[in-house]
Amino acid sequence: MNLFVKNIIRFFLFILVQVFVLDKIHLHQMVTPYLYFLFIIWLPFRMGRTQQMLLAFLLGFAMDSFRHHPGFHSAACVLIAYIRPFLVNILIPQEGADANYEEPSFKSLGGFLPYLIFISVLTVLHHGWLFLLEAWQFGNIWYFLVKTLLSTAVSLFLIIITEMLFTRQQRFKTNTV
Amino acid sequence: MRNIFLFVRRYFNFLLFLLLQGFCIYLIVHYSKYHNAIFSKTANQVTGKINREYNSITSYFSLKRTNDSLVAANEMLYNKLKADFALPDTASNFLVDSIKVDSMERFRKYHYYPAKVVYNSVASQNNFIVLSRGASQNIKKDMGVIDPNTGVVGIVTEVSNGYAVVMSMLHKDSHLSGKLLKGGETGTLNWDGKAPNIISLGGIPKTAKVAVGDTVISSGFSTSIPKGMMMGIVQEVKSDKSTNNHLIKFRSSANFYNLEFVYVIDNKQTEEIKAILEKEKQKTQ
Numbered sequence: 001m002n003l004f005v006k007n008i009i010r011f012f013l014f015i016l017v018q019v020f021v022l023d024k025i026h027l028h029q030m031v032t033p034y035l036y037f038l039f040i041i042w043l044p045f046r047m048g049r050t051q052q053m054l055l056a057f058l059l060g061f062a063m064d065s066f067r068h069h070p071g072f073h074s075a076a077c078v079l080i081a082y083i084r085p086f087l088v089n090i091l092i093p094q095e096g097a098d099a100n101y102e103e104p105s106f107k108s109l110g111g112f113l114p115y116l117i118f119i120s121v122l123t124v125l126h127h128g129w130l131f132l133l134e135a136w137q138f139g140n141i142w143y144f145l146v147k148t149l150l151s152t153a154v155s156l157f158l159i160i161i162t163e164m165l166f167t168r169q170q171r172f173k174t175n176t177v
Numbered sequence: 178m179r180n181i182f183l184f185v186r187r188y189f190n191f192l193l194f195l196l197l198q199g200f201c202i203y204l205i206v207h208y209s210k211y212h213n214a215i216f217s218k219t220a221n222q223v224t225g226k227i228n229r230e231y232n233s234i235t236s237y238f239s240l241k242r243t244n245d246s247l248v249a250a251n252e253m254l255y256n257k258l259k260a261d262f263a264l265p266d267t268a269s270n271f272l273v274d275s276i277k278v279d280s281m282e283r284f285r286k287y288h289y290y291p292a293k294v295v296y297n298s299v300a301s302q303n304n305f306i307v308l309s310r311g312a313s314q315n316i317k318k319d320m321g322v323i324d325p326n327t328g329v330v331g332i333v334t335e336v337s338n339g340y341a342v343v344m345s346m347l348h349k350d351s352h353l354s355g356k357l358l359k360g361g362e363t364g365t366l367n368w369d370g371k372a373p374n375i376i377s378l379g380g381i382p383k384t385a386k387v388a389v390g391d392t393v394i395s396s397g398f399s400t401s402i403p404k405g406m407m408m409g410i411v412q413e414v415k416s417d418k419s420t421n422n423h424l425i426k427f428r429s430s431a432n433f434y435n436l437e438f439v440y441v442i443d444n445k446q447t448e449e450i451k452a453i454l455e456k457e458k459q460k461t462q
Binding site: 020023026029032049050053057060065066067068069070071072074075078079082133134135143 | 299
C-alpha cells in the first residue's frame, strides 16, 4: 500500500483505538495506557523534521479535542517528534541504513535492543511531559513520578504487543536510491 | 539582516519546536479564553457526533444498570407524592388560597431536561462529560447537571448546537459549594486529581461536628444547582494543623464510572439574579 495512504489510515485508527478502547479501561488511578503516539514512532525515516512536528501537533490536537482541554497531548507529541530524528541518528546501525528501510522497526534499527531503547526513550518523554503539564497545577512530585513510571511500563508492554501482532513488512531497498 | 535570515534557516526546526510548544502551553493556560472560540464549537460538534455513534452501540451493555437506577429514581419520586401524606386528624380544615395565579409557568423555578451521556472520562486530571443535547434543545452555559438519583455531577461549560460539554466534579477548576446536611456548614469542593469518586470539602471550621458517614448536599448558593442535591457521604475526617479547618474527604454519590443518563437543571431565575448582582457590582465600583 502507498505509504501516504497507510499513514492516513493509521492516524485515524490510532486515535479511535485510544479514545474508544484504551481510555475506557480504568486499570488504576496511577496507570493510563497510551498507544496513539506509536503513529509518530512509525513515521517514515525520509520525512522532513518540520513535517513530522506539524503532523505530531495535528495528532495531539485531535486527541485533545476529544478531551476538551487543548494543549496537553499536542505538547507531548511535538516533543517526541522533535527528539525522534536525533535518536534515529544515534541508534541506526550503520551509515545509510535509514535509506534501506522505510520506517523504524525491530529489523530496521538492527535488533530488539536498539528498538526497545528507541521506543522506551520516546515513551518516557511523552508520558513525562504530558503528566508534568497535567500535574503542574497540583504540584505533587511523587505522584507525577510514580504515575509516569507505571504508565510507561504499561504503554511499553502495549507497544511491544502491537509490534508482535501487526508485523509490518519491511522490504530491504537497495542502496541505489 | 542577512544573518538573521541565516539564523532562522539554520535553526528553523528548533524555532518551530519552541513555537509549537509555546502555543500548546498558551492553550493550556488560557483555556477559558480559548473555549469561547468558534473553533471549539466545531470541534465539539465533530467529536460529539463520533461519540454518539460509539455510544449508540455501548449503551446496550448498560441497559440493566440504567433500568435499576431509573427504578430507584421513580421510587424516590413516588414517595414524594402528595397522596402519600395524610393529615393527622379530621378536625383540621382546608383553607383555599384566594389569590389567583395566572400561570404556574411564571413561578416555576427549576426545569429539568433529560440528556444522554455520550462521552465520559474519569482517568484524566481534568475530566469532562459530553451530553447529546445542546443549545437547540434549551441547554445553556452554567446549568447544573445531576444524575437520576439526584447526585450532583457537574456544570455545563460549553454548548454547541447539538452537544453540551459538562465540567464534572472531577476537574481541578470545579469548585462547587457543598454543605453538611447535619450541621449546615458550607464549604468548597475541590478534587485533588487522584482517585475518582473521592472529593474533598474544604472550608469547614473545626467547631463543626463532622463524623464519617455524614451526608454532603449542595448548598444552593449558586444559580446552577438547587439546594439539597446529594453530593456524597463523608469518608474521612482529619484536622488540618496549619488552619482552623477540617480536612474532609467524601465519596461522591454520583458514580462517575457509569453515567448513562443525566438531568440538566434550568434555573428560570438565573437572569434576574445575575442582573441584580451586576447592578450591585456597578454600585460598588
